[in-house]
Amino acid sequence: MFRNLSVFLLILPLCALLSGCAETIYPSVALQMPQGAKVYTAYNIWYENPADIPAVNYHKGKIIPFGTEIEFIGVTKAPLFFPNTGKIVFKVKETNEEFRIEYDQTWMLIPIEDYITRAFSIKNVSELSEGISKTNLERIKRGIVEEGMTRREVLLAFGYPVPHRTPSILDDTWIFWNERLDSVRVVFQKDKVIAILKLD
Incomplete structure (x- = not known):
């Protein structure tokens, strides 16, 4: 009995840790x-699934449009032994619908704090879309990228490319995922899209 109690007392702090x-x-x-x-x-x-949104932003399903006003409910980083994961919970102010982004730094290659500065902004939709043509603005709202669009317009429509496939947004080729085994390559010449290629 005393031996079992000793084992329990040794395991308890480890579990807490x-x-x-x-x-x-x-x-x-x-x-x-x-x-x-x-x-x-x-x-x-x-x-x-609004309760399980991968931070890599697969281009599949519905869209929360850029410039949508939100309110953070909670952002947490996992404990000591799971340091690369976290959760971002927020709601859309207009509808009160709640969403949760599952963050994994192994895929994103940046701390969750840096991801927040990319995914969210204090600029509203008018400020974010300033100078963009009406035609391209409609494409962006529908999540469509076409030749001739700028890097900024692609970022609004698609978000940031998959980091471990596109280390820098200064690269001339950006890789995006529709899902894990379904990729799209967006090719730029200077600041303009010159090709959109589906990868198998």
């Missing part, structure tokens, strides 16, 4: 938000 407590992340700090500022999606966020 392994489970740990998730670290709270403050988006207002990451975004350097002025007091009272509103927050918006910085690009189209695609999803099939």
